[in-house]
Amino acid sequence: MITIALPKGRLMDESLSMLLSCGIEVEAPSSRKLFFFDKNGKYKFLIVRAQDVATYVEYAAADLGVVGRDVLVESNSDVFELLDLGIGYCKMVVAGKDRNCLNEKTSTVRVATKFVNTAKDYFLKKGVNAEVIKLYGSIELAPILGLSDCIVDIVSTGRTLKENGLHVIEEIFESTAILISNKISYYTKYVLIKEFLGAINESNSTTA
Ligand code: PRP
Numbered sequence: 628m629i630t631i632a633l634p635k636g637r638l639m640d641e642s643l644s645m646l647l648s649c650g651i652e653v654e655a656p657s658s659r660k661l662f663f664f665d666k667n668g669k670y671k672f673l674i675v676r677a678q679d680v681a682t683y684v685e686y687a688a689a690d691l692g693v694v695g696r697d698v699l700v701e702s703n704s705d706v707f708e709l710l711d712l713g714i715g716y717c718k719m720v721v722a723g724k725d726r727n728c729l730n731e732k733t734s735t736v737r738v739a740t741k742f743v744n745t746a747k748d749y750f751l752k753k754g755v756n757a758e759v760i761k762l763y764g765s766i767e768l769a770p771i772l773g774l775s776d777c778i779v780d781i782v783s784t785g786r787t788l789k790e791n792g793l794h795v796i797e798e799i800f801e802s803t804a805i806l807i808s809n810k811i812s813y814y815t816k817y818v819l820i821k822e823f824l825g826a827i828n829e830s831n832s833t834t835a
Pocket of ligand 1 (some may be wrong): 763764
């Protein structure tokens with residue numbers, strides 16, 4: 628059996644649809660139980676916070692995991708990236724009240740974000756002095772209240788930015804969900820992992 632960590636939240640529904648389209652039938656996950664199995668008893672699925680998926684996989688609590696590239700880049704975990712699953716598309720962006728708000732800055736730029744490493748790395752590479760302020764949610768409020776000059780965050784539909792009067796200033800990278808593997812499990816459970824990959828690839832090629 629292999630254990631696969633799935634992320635709660637925006638990627639969960641798409642992950643479950645993907646399993647179904649691969650012919651992997653699962654018990655309907657109940658609202659409180661944090662693990663479930665497929666009907667053939669080959670796979671155990673864990674329901675974990677999106678930010679924790681790569682940690683479960685890196686430390687071998689799960690053999691495989693489904694994680695957004697946005698979260699994976701931020702965590703810098705030591706795992707293998709096996710496959711871009713093509714689900715959960717979003718963009719990592721710099722956003723602010725108006726498109727020129729960073730051009731006018733002569734001093735340090737204040738950046739609010741959940742993605743501290745991503746933001747630091749981005750502004751460092753641009754040669755811009757940035758003070759990065761860690762927030763855990765509702766990031767879009769920060770520039771509105773003057774807490775920061777801009778934010779680094781993901782944009783999916785764009786509705787949150789629009790409804791809070793913010794605009795994309797720069798795009799950092801595009802993100803989709805990646806299937807990751809523990810580095811030891813990849814070799815010790817290669818046959819089972821290959822079978823799982825085969826089911827996904829087959830389903831992708833019939834829907835393409
Ligand atoms: C993310 C992100 C934005 C929003 C963007 O937050 O931080 O706030 O989604 O999505 P949109 O472009 O479709 O409006 P999430 O919903 O993951 O909640 P969180 O702030 O609690 O992490």
